[in-house]
Amino acid sequence: MLKVDKVYLKTPTKIAILDHERKRTYVLRKDGLPDAVVWNPWDKRAKEIVDLGDEEYKHMLMVGAACVEKPITLKPGEEWKGRQELSAVPSSYCSGQLDPQKVLRLG
Numbered sequence: 380m381l382k383v384d385k386v387y388l389k390t391p392t393k394i395a396i397l398d399h400e401r402k403r404t405y406v407l408r409k410d411g412l413p414d415a416v417v418w419n420p421w422d423k424r425a426k427e428i429v430d431l432g433d434e435e436y437k438h439m440l441m442v443g444a445a446c447v448e449k450p451i452t453l454k455p456g457e458e459w460k461g462r463q464e465l466s467a468v469p470s471s472y473c474s475g476q477l478d479p480q481k482v483l484r485l486g
C-alpha cells in the first residue's frame with residue numbers, strides 16, 4: 380500500500396472496492412454526495428486516530444462518499460440529507476469472474 384489522497388468528482392452512486400488480498404468486495408452506495416474520496420492517513424495523520432494501531436496505517440484505505448466540487452451551504456433552518464452505505468458481497472475475484480459491472484449489479 381502507498382500513501383494516497385485522491386478526490387474523484389461526479390462518481391456513480393454505487394462504487395465497488397475489490398480487495399484481492401482478503402478476497403472480499405465492498406460496495407459503497409451513496410445518495411446526495413456526488414463525489415468520492417480515496418484516502419489513507421499514512422504515518423503522521425495515523426497518530427491522530429486513537430483506535431488505529433502503530434503500523435495499521437500501512438493496511439488502511441478509506442473510500443468514502445464526499446461533496447467536494449460543489450460544497451453544500453445551508454441557510455438557517457434549511458435541511459440537507461445525504462447517506463452512504465457500505466456492505467460486503469462475495470468477491471467476484473474469488474469466483475474467477477473479475478467483472479466490476481457484475482458486482483455493481485449484485486447490489
Ligand SMILES: O=P(O)(O)OC[C@H]1O[C@@H](O)[C@H](O)[C@@H](O)[C@@H]1O
Nearest residue numbers: 384385386416417418419441443
Ligand atoms: O475525514 P473525512 O471527512 O471522512 O475525510 C477523509 C479524509 O479525506 C482526505 O481527502 C483529506 O485530505 C483528509 O483530511 C480527510 O480526513
